[in-house]
Amino acid sequence: xxxxxxxxxxxxxxxxxxxxxxxxxxxxxxxxxxxxxxxxxxxxxxxxxxxxxxxxxxxxxxxxxxxxxxxxxxxxxxxxxxxxxxxxxxxxxxxxxxxxxxxxxxxxxxxxxx
Amino acid sequence: xxxxxxxxxxxxxxxxxxxxxxxxxxxxxxxxxxxxxxxxxxxxxxxxxxxxxxxxxxxxxxxxxxxxxxxxxxxxxxxxxxxxxxxxxxxxxxxxxxxxxxxxxxxx
Numbered sequence: 534x535x536x537x538x539x540x541x542x543x544x545x546x547x548x549x550x551x552x553x554x555x556x557x558x559x560x561x562x563x564x565x566x567x568x569x570x571x572x573x574x575x576x577x578x579x580x581x582x583x584x585x586x587x588x589x590x591x592x593x594x595x596x597x598x599x600x601x602x603x604x605x606x607x608x609x610x611x612x613x614x615x616x617x618x619x620x621x622x623x624x625x626x627x628x629x630x631x632x633x634x635x636x637x638x639x640x641x642x643x644x645x646x647x
Numbered sequence: 648x649x650x651x652x653x654x655x656x657x658x659x660x661x662x663x664x665x666x667x668x669x670x671x672x673x674x675x676x677x678x679x680x681x682x683x684x685x686x687x688x689x690x691x692x693x694x695x696x697x698x699x700x701x702x703x704x705x706x707x708x709x710x711x712x713x714x715x716x717x718x719x720x721x722x723x724x725x726x727x728x729x730x731x732x733x734x735x736x737x738x739x740x741x742x743x744x745x746x747x748x749x750x751x752x753x754x755x
Contacts, residue, residue, distance in 0.1 A: 568745075575735060576690070576745040591742065623689055632739030635680060635692035 536560065537639035539624050544644045546618075554609045554642045556624030562637070564630035565607040568623040569593060570641075576623065582607055583630030611644065618646045649674050651738055653746040661754050666726050668749035670719040670736035677739060679712055679719045684748075685732040693721075693734075726753045 537558045546552045558565065564583045568576040578591030582601040596615025601607050607626075611618045621643050625636040650673045660666050670679065678697045682690040694703055696712035696719065703710045709722045719736055731753050736746040 566743075573750070575747045578742055581742065625690075632743045633678060635695060636682075636690075636737075636743065638689040638691070641689050 537624060537626055537637055539622075539639035539642050541642060542640065544642055546644070546646050548646055549613045550646075551610055551612050552618075552644065552646075554611065554622055554624075554644070556607045556609065556639060557605055558607075558624075558626045558637075558639075559605060560626055560637060561604070562626035562628055563604070564627045565601065566625040566627075566636065567591075567597070567599065567607070567609045568625065570621045570623060579609065579622075581630065611646075618644060620644060649738075649740050649744055651736060651744045651746040653734075653736060653749050655749055656747065657750045657752070659752045659754065660726050662728060663725050666723040666730070666751055668721050668734050668736075668751075670721075670738075670746050672717045672738050672744075674740070675716050677716075679716075680737045680743070681710060681719075681721055682735045682737065682745075683732050684735065688732075690735060723751075726751070728753050728755055 540555045566581045567579040577593050579597050580599040582588035585604050588601050598610045623641045624639045627636045628634045652671050654669050680695045681693040684690045700714045701712040707724045711720045733748045733750045735748045737743050
Protein backbone atom coordinates (compact mmCIF):
# COMPACT_ATOMS: atom_id res chain seq x y z
CA UNK A 534 0.00 0.00 0.00
CA UNK A 535 1.23 3.49 -0.80
CA UNK A 536 1.23 6.07 1.92
CA UNK A 537 3.05 7.94 4.61
CA UNK A 538 4.30 6.37 7.80
CA UNK A 539 5.29 8.16 10.95
CA UNK A 540 6.86 6.57 13.95
CA UNK A 541 6.43 6.28 16.78
CA UNK A 542 2.76 7.07 17.37
CA UNK A 543 3.45 8.24 20.93
CA UNK A 544 6.76 9.58 22.21
CA UNK A 545 7.74 10.68 25.69
CA UNK A 546 10.89 12.62 26.47
CA UNK A 547 12.46 14.51 29.31
CA UNK A 548 13.01 18.22 28.98
CA UNK A 549 16.41 19.09 27.56
CA UNK A 550 16.63 16.07 25.25
CA UNK A 551 16.60 16.26 21.48
CA UNK A 552 14.19 13.87 19.77
CA UNK A 553 13.84 12.86 16.12
CA UNK A 554 10.49 12.04 14.55
CA UNK A 555 10.45 9.76 11.53
CA UNK A 556 8.48 10.35 8.33
CA UNK A 557 8.66 8.05 5.31
CA UNK A 558 6.60 8.07 2.12
CA UNK A 559 6.42 5.62 -0.79
CA UNK A 560 4.20 7.79 -2.97
CA UNK A 561 7.12 9.10 -5.04
CA UNK A 562 6.15 12.63 -4.04
CA UNK A 563 8.64 15.45 -4.45
CA UNK A 564 7.34 17.70 -1.66
CA UNK A 565 7.16 16.93 2.05
CA UNK A 566 5.99 18.97 5.01
CA UNK A 567 5.98 19.03 8.79
CA UNK A 568 3.11 20.55 10.73
CA UNK A 569 2.47 21.05 14.39
CA UNK A 570 -1.03 20.86 15.85
CA UNK A 571 -1.89 21.90 19.38
CA UNK A 572 -5.16 20.81 21.07
CA UNK A 573 -8.15 22.43 19.42
CA UNK A 574 -5.93 24.33 17.01
CA UNK A 575 -5.22 24.34 13.31
CA UNK A 576 -2.07 23.25 11.52
CA UNK A 577 1.09 25.33 11.67
CA UNK A 578 3.89 24.73 9.19
CA UNK A 579 7.30 23.97 10.69
CA UNK A 580 9.45 23.08 7.65
CA UNK A 581 8.87 22.03 4.09
CA UNK A 582 10.94 20.50 1.32
CA UNK A 583 10.09 20.73 -2.36
CA UNK A 584 12.97 18.58 -3.54
CA UNK A 585 15.71 16.36 -2.19
CA UNK A 586 18.57 18.18 -0.42
CA UNK A 587 16.54 21.37 -0.13
CA UNK A 588 14.16 22.62 2.56
CA UNK A 589 12.71 25.90 3.80
CA UNK A 590 11.52 27.22 7.13
CA UNK A 591 7.82 27.49 7.74
CA UNK A 592 6.06 29.74 10.23
CA UNK A 593 7.37 28.15 13.43
CA UNK A 594 10.82 26.69 12.59
CA UNK A 595 12.62 27.89 15.74
CA UNK A 596 13.77 24.97 17.84
CA UNK A 597 13.34 22.43 15.03
CA UNK A 598 15.65 21.02 12.36
CA UNK A 599 15.11 18.76 9.35
CA UNK A 600 17.03 16.94 6.64
CA UNK A 601 16.03 15.66 3.21
CA UNK A 602 18.77 13.32 2.06
CA UNK A 603 16.38 10.91 0.35
CA UNK A 604 13.17 11.55 -1.54
CA UNK A 605 11.29 9.12 0.70
CA UNK A 606 12.40 10.47 4.06
CA UNK A 607 11.99 13.78 5.90
CA UNK A 608 12.89 13.41 9.59
CA UNK A 609 12.17 16.18 12.06
CA UNK A 610 14.36 16.84 15.11
CA UNK A 611 12.80 18.65 18.02
CA UNK A 612 15.69 20.25 19.85
CA UNK A 613 15.98 21.32 23.45
CA UNK A 614 15.71 24.90 22.20
CA UNK A 615 12.02 24.40 21.40
CA UNK A 616 10.32 26.02 24.37
CA UNK A 617 7.02 24.17 24.24
CA UNK A 618 7.53 20.92 22.29
CA UNK A 619 4.53 18.94 23.55
CA UNK A 620 2.19 18.68 20.57
CA UNK A 621 0.83 16.48 17.78
CA UNK A 622 3.25 16.41 14.83
CA UNK A 623 1.99 15.66 11.35
CA UNK A 624 4.05 14.88 8.29
CA UNK A 625 2.56 15.33 4.83
CA UNK A 626 3.58 14.99 1.20
CA UNK A 627 2.33 16.14 -2.18
CA UNK A 628 3.22 15.37 -5.80
CA UNK A 629 5.02 18.68 -6.04
CA UNK A 630 5.27 21.82 -4.00
CA UNK A 631 3.16 24.21 -6.04
CA UNK A 632 0.10 23.78 -3.77
CA UNK A 633 -2.07 22.82 -6.72
CA UNK A 634 -2.13 19.27 -5.42
CA UNK A 635 -3.61 17.71 -2.35
CA UNK A 636 -1.48 16.89 0.64
CA UNK A 637 -1.40 13.35 2.04
CA UNK A 638 -0.91 13.17 5.78
CA UNK A 639 0.69 10.52 7.93
CA UNK A 640 -0.97 9.27 11.13
CA UNK A 641 1.04 11.68 13.27
CA UNK A 642 3.28 11.46 16.35
CA UNK A 643 2.08 12.70 19.73
CA UNK A 644 5.11 14.05 21.57
CA UNK A 645 5.00 14.68 25.30
CA UNK A 646 7.93 16.39 26.98
CA UNK A 647 8.02 16.59 30.77
CA UNK B 648 0.57 37.92 6.34
CA UNK B 649 -2.25 36.04 4.74
CA UNK B 650 -4.89 34.69 7.06
CA UNK B 651 -7.57 32.09 6.53
CA UNK B 652 -10.37 32.22 9.05
CA UNK B 653 -13.21 29.78 9.53
CA UNK B 654 -16.52 30.19 11.30
CA UNK B 655 -17.95 28.86 13.41
CA UNK B 656 -15.20 27.44 15.58
CA UNK B 657 -17.54 24.80 16.97
CA UNK B 658 -20.93 23.48 15.90
CA UNK B 659 -23.10 20.97 17.71
CA UNK B 660 -26.04 19.58 15.76
CA UNK B 661 -28.66 16.91 16.16
CA UNK B 662 -28.29 14.04 13.71
CA UNK B 663 -30.29 14.87 10.60
CA UNK B 664 -29.75 18.63 10.84
CA UNK B 665 -27.74 20.51 8.26
CA UNK B 666 -24.30 22.04 8.91
CA UNK B 667 -22.32 24.79 7.19
CA UNK B 668 -18.80 26.06 7.75
CA UNK B 669 -17.45 29.20 6.13
CA UNK B 670 -13.89 29.97 5.13
CA UNK B 671 -12.61 33.51 4.47
CA UNK B 672 -9.21 34.52 3.16
CA UNK B 673 -7.62 37.96 3.42
CA UNK B 674 -6.28 37.55 -0.13
CA UNK B 675 -7.46 36.05 -3.41
CA UNK B 676 -6.72 32.34 -3.69
CA UNK B 677 -5.78 30.34 -6.77
CA UNK B 678 -7.57 27.35 -5.29
CA UNK B 679 -9.13 26.19 -2.05
CA UNK B 680 -8.79 22.75 -0.53
CA UNK B 681 -10.91 21.12 2.15
CA UNK B 682 -9.76 18.50 4.65
CA UNK B 683 -11.50 16.49 7.36
CA UNK B 684 -9.80 15.36 10.56
CA UNK B 685 -11.60 12.77 12.67
CA UNK B 686 -11.01 12.96 16.45
CA UNK B 687 -7.57 11.55 17.19
CA UNK B 688 -6.83 11.19 13.49
CA UNK B 689 -5.02 13.02 10.77
CA UNK B 690 -6.37 15.38 8.08
CA UNK B 691 -7.74 13.71 4.98
CA UNK B 692 -8.22 15.57 1.72
CA UNK B 693 -11.82 16.00 0.63
CA UNK B 694 -11.82 18.22 -2.43
CA UNK B 695 -10.19 21.09 -4.31
CA UNK B 696 -12.00 23.99 -5.95
CA UNK B 697 -10.27 26.08 -8.58
CA UNK B 698 -12.77 28.17 -10.54
CA UNK B 699 -14.57 31.30 -9.39
CA UNK B 700 -18.11 30.41 -8.31
CA UNK B 701 -17.42 26.68 -8.57
CA UNK B 702 -19.77 24.29 -6.80
CA UNK B 703 -18.95 20.63 -6.26
CA UNK B 704 -20.92 17.91 -4.54
CA UNK B 705 -19.89 14.71 -2.82
CA UNK B 706 -23.01 12.84 -1.71
CA UNK B 707 -24.35 14.97 1.19
CA UNK B 708 -21.45 17.46 1.04
CA UNK B 709 -21.61 20.61 -1.09
CA UNK B 710 -18.55 22.78 -1.56
CA UNK B 711 -18.59 26.28 -3.00
CA UNK B 712 -15.84 28.71 -4.03
CA UNK B 713 -16.79 32.37 -3.97
CA UNK B 714 -16.95 34.57 -7.04
CA UNK B 715 -14.04 36.68 -5.78
CA UNK B 716 -12.06 33.54 -4.84
CA UNK B 717 -11.63 34.82 -1.29
CA UNK B 718 -14.21 32.68 0.45
CA UNK B 719 -15.57 29.18 0.43
CA UNK B 720 -18.17 27.11 2.20
CA UNK B 721 -18.86 23.48 3.01
CA UNK B 722 -22.46 22.43 3.58
CA UNK B 723 -23.47 19.03 4.89
CA UNK B 724 -27.09 17.99 4.43
CA UNK B 725 -28.72 15.73 7.01
CA UNK B 726 -25.68 15.16 9.19
CA UNK B 727 -24.78 11.70 10.43
CA UNK B 728 -22.61 10.66 13.36
CA UNK B 729 -19.92 9.69 10.86
CA UNK B 730 -19.59 13.39 9.95
CA UNK B 731 -18.05 14.16 13.35
CA UNK B 732 -14.65 15.80 13.10
CA UNK B 733 -12.88 19.04 12.33
CA UNK B 734 -13.16 20.51 8.85
CA UNK B 735 -10.30 22.64 7.57
CA UNK B 736 -10.07 24.78 4.49
CA UNK B 737 -6.64 25.55 3.06
CA UNK B 738 -5.46 28.03 0.48
CA UNK B 739 -2.07 28.56 -1.14
CA UNK B 740 0.29 31.47 -1.13
CA UNK B 741 3.98 30.66 -0.99
CA UNK B 742 2.79 27.79 1.20
CA UNK B 743 -0.52 26.19 2.03
CA UNK B 744 -2.31 28.16 4.73
CA UNK B 745 -4.76 26.10 6.77
CA UNK B 746 -7.83 27.70 8.23
CA UNK B 747 -8.58 27.61 11.92
CA UNK B 748 -11.02 24.74 11.47
CA UNK B 749 -14.62 24.06 12.47
CA UNK B 750 -15.22 21.24 14.91
CA UNK B 751 -18.49 19.44 14.24
CA UNK B 752 -20.20 17.34 16.89
CA UNK B 753 -23.29 15.34 15.93
CA UNK B 754 -25.64 14.06 18.59
CA UNK B 755 -27.69 10.94 17.75
